[in-house]
Amino acid sequence: MRIGPTFNVAYRALRRNKMRSVLTALGIIIGVGAVIAMVGIGNGAKAQVESQIASLGENVILIFSGSTTSSGIRTGWGGAGTLKIEDAEAIRREVPGVISVSEEVVSTTQVAAGNQNWFTRIYGESADYFDIRQWPLADGVPFTAQDVRSANKVCVIGRTTAMQIYGNENPIGQILRVKNVPFTILGVLTPKGLSPQGVDQDDIVVMPYTSAMKRVIGGTTLRNINVQIGDDRQIEAAQQQIISLLRQRHNIRPGRDDDFTVRTQQEIAEAATATSRVMTVLLGAIAGVSLLVGGIGIMNIMLVSVTERTREIGVRMAVGARGNDILTQFLIEAVTLSSVGGVIGIICGIATSRVLSIYANWPTLISISSIAIAFLFSAAVGVFFGFYPARKAAALDPIEALRYE
Secondary structure, X not given: OOHHHHHHHHHHHHHHOHHHHHHHHHHHHHHHHHHHHHHHHHHHHHHHXXXXXXXXXXXXXXXXXXXXXXXXXEOOEOOOXXXXXXXHHHHHXXXXXXXXXXXXXXXXXXXXXXXXXXXXXXXXXXXXXXXXXXXXXXXXXOOOHHXXXXXXXXXXXXXXXXXXXXXXXXXXXXXXXXXXXXXXXXEEEOOOOEOOOOOEOOOEEEEEHHHHHHHHOOOOEEOEEEEEEOOHHHHHHHHHHHHHHHHHHOOOOOOOOOOEEEEEHHHHHHHHHHHHHHHHHHHHHHHHHHHHHHHHHHHHHHHHHHHHOHHHHHXXXXXXXXXXXXHHHHHHHHHHHHHHHHHHHHHHXXXXXXXXXXXXXXXXXXXXXXXHHHHHHHHHHHHHHHHHHHXXXXXXXXXXXXXXX
């Protein structure tokens, strides 16, 4: 088989019909570009969620109040106040491997300083909260365990809250009124951005949970308990021990539902990324349909080309070209169209992803593997959809082909 001359013939045939070649490749360009862009968006969303879950801290177990059944109605996390301060103290004391525990209460209210006010979230936490969340301060100092024990009127605020209340002024040492209770600002947290639920994590006021319960929120129960384990190999065992301990403390009989929910960081990450994975597959499948349509377009154009060039095929066979030469020629034409379209489509897909990332603030992540798969798939589309027209051309009878008008 003479590949060199056959390739030249195929190349000249494509050049003779430039507009047809461009329009045929356009389907592949759109298909590959759409696949690259859509998969990039899906992967970007998944990576962002994983990053945000990691911002919860390292080796963290989250215990949520609620998950109770009352009058046949099952409440969700936080739907009922079932966790107590004594539960957190028991976990500190009795569960092996625990290095930090933070009691948590949450509310939303208006805070004010001078003539400025802002509606924000109030988090009551223990002094271990900043270590558990791996959330250092950009300025100032955190409150201490002594502040928690004494229910002191001190707090740490997020960057968004600081900007909304104080602008460019340094808030350290200033008085922030929370429900008309004056709290002294000790520090400002480093920015964390959005949470997996799309909430601004920097729009926050963190104070000792004792101060929050006594002076701001009220109540005697906790919403959450955040637990950090020293060794990640002990997380599963610690989770089971926490469940057993809380069931015992809450007098839950065997066979009855827990009135709390315990989740590891890994479980939360898997649940959060499941949606992103489904979205990636769905977007990729939708974009793949356009790539399939592009392949059908190649087959259609190649069939038309075989019909139009029947006499040319007959002449080539009459001067010595074999069936395999004709088959190779038309396969080269199909694969060239799909491969060039694939390369241009990859460039367009990357450019589209960058534009969406810059102007629409959509997270995008394009991997080398997705680019390689998209290119190989586009070439495979050329082979698959080009084979039948090429086979049809190779099977023509030379005499009948020369007689074709």
